[in-house]
Amino acid sequence: MSKGLNRLKKILHHEGLRFTTQREAVWREIISSDDHRDADEIYMAIRKKGVSVSRATVYRTIDVLVKNNMVRKLDVGTGPSKFEHKIDTYHHDHIICIQCGRIEEFMVDQIEDLQDKVTQEYGFKLVRHIHQLFGLCKNCQ
Amino acid sequence: MSKGLNRLKKILHHEGLRFTTQREAVWREIISSDDHRDADEIYMAIRKKGVSVSRATVYRTIDVLVKNNMVRKLDVGTGPSKFEHKIDTYHHDHIICIQCGRIEEFMVDQIEDLQDKVTQEYGFKLVRHIHQLFGLCKNCQ
DNA sequence: TTCCTTATTGAGATTGAGTCTCAAAGAAAT
DNA sequence: ATTTCTTTGAGACTCAATCTCAATAAGGAA
Ligand SMILES: [Zn+2]
Ligand SMILES: [Zn+2]
Ligand SMILES: [Zn+2]
Ligand SMILES: [Zn+2]
Numbered sequence A, B: 001m002s003k004g005l006n007r008l009k010k011i012l013h014h015e016g017l018r019f020t021t022q023r024e025a026v027w028r029e030i031i032s033s034d035d036h037r038d039a040d041e042i043y044m045a046i047r048k049k050g051v052s053v054s055r056a057t058v059y060r061t062i063d064v065l066v067k068n069n070m071v072r073k074l075d076v077g078t079g080p081s082k083f084e085h086k087i088d089t090y091h092h093d094h095i096i097c098i099q100c101g102r103i104e105e106f107m108v109d110q111i112e113d114l115q116d117k118v119t120q121e122y123g124f125k126l127v128r129h130i131h132q133l134f135g136l137c138k139n140c141q
Numbered sequence C: 001t002t003c004c005t006t007a008t009t010g011a012g013a014t015t016g017a018g019t020c021t022c023a024a025a026g027a028a029a030t
Numbered sequence D: 001a002t003t004t005c006t007t008t009g010a011g012a013c014t015c016a017a018t019c020t021c022a023a024t025a026a027g028g029a030a
Helices: A004-014 A021-031 A040-049 A055-067 A109-121 B004-014 B021-031 B039-048 B055-067 B109-122
Strands: A069-072 A082-085 A093-097 A103-106 A124-138 B072-075 B082-084 B093-097 B103-108 B125-136
Touching: A004 A021, A004 A055, A004 B103, A021 A040, A021 A082, A040 A055, A055 A069, A055 A124, A093 B055, A109 A124, A109 B125, A124 B109, B004 B021, B004 B055, B021 B039, B021 B082, B039 B055, B055 B072, B109 B125
Parallel strands: A093 A124, B093 B125
Antiparallel strands: A069 A082, A093 A103, A124 B125, B072 B082, B093 B103
C-alpha cells in the first residue's frame, strides 16, 4: 500500500471528491520519487507506466494535493513549476543553480523564526513563504 | 534631469545599445514611482503621457534594466511579474497579501547573513535570492 | 548636412504553461 | 434500470512574455 494513500482517500472524501484511478495514479507517481518534477514530467511518467490520464487531470489532481498539503509547488524562476511530495519530509527551502538547474534543499530554524517575527511586526498572518537562493553550484562556478 | 539617466546612458553605451526615446521613457516611467508595477501598467502609463512605445519595447527595456541592476523583478506568485526601480533604495524583500495584493517591504540583516552562510555551506556562489512571505494583511484577516 | 550602416521599433504572430469547456463515461443512489 | 451527480480528456482558450521582420531611427563618417 502506497504511502499516504489513505490520507488521499480521506482528503477526497472530505472535499466531496471521488477516489479515481487517475487521482490514485497521480499521487502514486508523485510519491514514487523525491525529485522536483514539473506537471508534464509527472504526466509522461504515468503514461509510460500504462495508466491512461490527461494533462488536465494531472494539473487538477496536483491542485488538490497542493491545497491539502500533501505536495509542494515550487516556482523555480523560469519554466514550469515543479512539485515534490511532502510525505516523511520536514519543511525546507531551496538553493537553485541558475546554470544547470540543480536543486539543493536547506532549512535554518533561525530564518524560519525571523520570518514569523517580521510578519507579525507588519501585522500580517503568515500563510506560506518562498525562500529561494539562486546561484552557481560547485560544478558551474 | 531624471535620476539615473546618466547611468542608463552609460549602461546602454557599455552594452553597445543606443539611447532612444523609448528606452528613456521606460526608465523615466519606472523611476517616477516607488510602486511595484507590472510591464503592462508601465506600458499604459507611458502611452498615457503621450510617448509612443510598444509592449515589446517595454519588455525589452525592462530586461536591460534588470540585468544591469537598475530595476528589480518581483514574481508575486500569480499574474504578471512586477517591477520596482532600485535608485536610492536598500535591498529588501516582500510580504504579500494573498487576498488584496498589498505589498510591504522588509529587510532583516540577520536573515541576509544566514542566507550567505547556508549558500556557502552547500558550495554555491549566491547570485540573487527570492524571499517572499505570503499571508493576510491586517485588513484581510 | 547628407549619406551610410547598423540597431531599434512595433504590429502582430508565436510560444508555453496552465485553465477551461463540454460531451461522453463513470459512480453512486434509489 | 433509472436518475443524478462527478470525472475525464481532447482540444480550445488565456495570458504573459517572446519572437519576427519590414519600416524607421540613431549615430558615425565625411
Ligand atoms: Zn550547477
Ligand atoms: Zn525540495
Ligand atoms: Zn490584504
Ligand atoms: Zn519592493
